[in-house]
Amino acid sequence: MPLLLAPPPSAARPLLALTFGVAELNALLRAFCARGRVAEARALFHRYCDTYPPDARTFNTLLLGFKEAGNAQALDLFYHDAVLRGFVPDSVSYCVRMDAYCKKGRFLDALDLLDEMRKRENCRPTLQVFTTLIYGAGIVRNATRARQLFDEMGQGGVTPDRGAHNALMGAYVRARDLQSGMTVMSEMERKGIGLDDVSYNTMLCGFQRIGDLEGIWKVYSKMVGSGFMPRTRTTMLLMKVFCENARPDLGLELWDYLLGKGCVPHRHALDVLVTGLCCRGMVLEAYRCFREMIEMGMTPTERAFRVLEGFFKRKREFEKLEEIRQMMKATQLEEHQCDEEAA
Known part of the structure; x- marks a missing residue:
């Protein structure tokens, strides 16, 4: 009796027919725009727009691509071409x-678009629109107009969020x-919105720009008092301000605060702190941070290692000198082994 062989998987389960439509075209355009290849994305659009009628997402994807590429002129040309094609x-x-x-x-020009938008039906300004304009007012240093736009949000039934408040704060700064x-x-x-790293960093940068150390201290105290965990850029800003103004003790306080929160500061923050501490004679404190x-x-x-090594040599602290050398060798060896395992 002949054996009955089971059909191969491909025969038992027919392949699904693959289709290509506007959703797939949009995904393809997004992929090209995400890589900055906007000209190629535009060429793909012109090639396939008749076969796969574009929708609003198609046009907005390309507009966003031109915007991210910083090509406002190409954006305008494409936009007017899209309107002629019937894009609303x-x-x-x-x-x-x-x-x-x-x-x-x-x-x-951006404000003119707001007026144009308000004249259209079913196209009310959104939270993102107002936030964008407030940010734009800040770029041209028009804090008065930024505040007016912020107040218009409430009048139009739009509730400002943290991003809108941060944009207004940036305009004032x-x-x-x-x-x-x-x-x-x-x-x-007061509103219970809460501050984020953008909020703190914006004000700290503003006070740093005018050399107002008291203002920096107020913002820093507020941040620490609330238990907030700053991001690397804010940590670096504070560490540089403290150490460059002969207050590495405050930098050390910040270091201990971050460690107490279970956060390891960036290595460059240690560079700044070790240099600042050693220059003020606080070599043992610098050694402690290095070891931590x-x-x-x-x-x-x-x-950081070379700075600490140099100060230990001057102080003839040969035991500590040998200790940090061994620590560096051990960590570098471990790092090398991890790289080999990953490869």
Whole structure:
């Protein structure tokens, strides 16, 4: 009796027919735009737009691609071409164009789009639109207009979120009105919105720019008092300000605060702190921070090691000198082994 062989998997389960439509075209355009290949994305659009009629997402994807590429002129040309093809812009389209204009300093052009948007039916300005315009007002240092736009949000039934408050705060900082910026920060706390790293970093940068150490201290105290965990950029800013102004003790306080929160500061923060501490004669404190980073599983930079090594040589602390050399060798060996295993 002949054996009955089972049919191969391909025969038993026929392949599904693959289709290509506007959704797939949109995904392809997004992929090209994400890699900055906007010209190729536009060429694909022109090649397939008749076969696969585009929708609003198609046009907005390309508008966003031109905006991210910083090519406002190409964005305008494509937009007007799209309108001729029957494209009806929505709030996303307007927001993308506004953002492109604002980043080029064309704030008045962005405001014209707001007026145009308000004249259209079913195209009310959104939270993102207002936030974008407030940010644009900050770029041209027009804090008064930024505040007006912020107030218009409430009048239009739009509730400002943390991003809108941060944009307003940034506008005040760019206009060097730090007091009003601090008032916005207090408003956020009073409303229960909460501050994030953008909030703190914005105010710290503003005070750093005008050399107001007291202002920096106020913001830093507020941050630590609330138990907030700053991101690397804010940590670096504070560490540089403290150490460059002969207050490495405050940098050490920040270091201990971060470790107490279970966070290992960036290696470059250790560079700044070790240099600042050693220059003020606090070599043992610098050694302690160096050792703590290693104990937390991080390898200090060669710069931090060389600074500490140099000061131990001057003080003839040969035992400590040998200790940090052995610690560096051990961590570098472990790092090398991890790289080999990953390869």
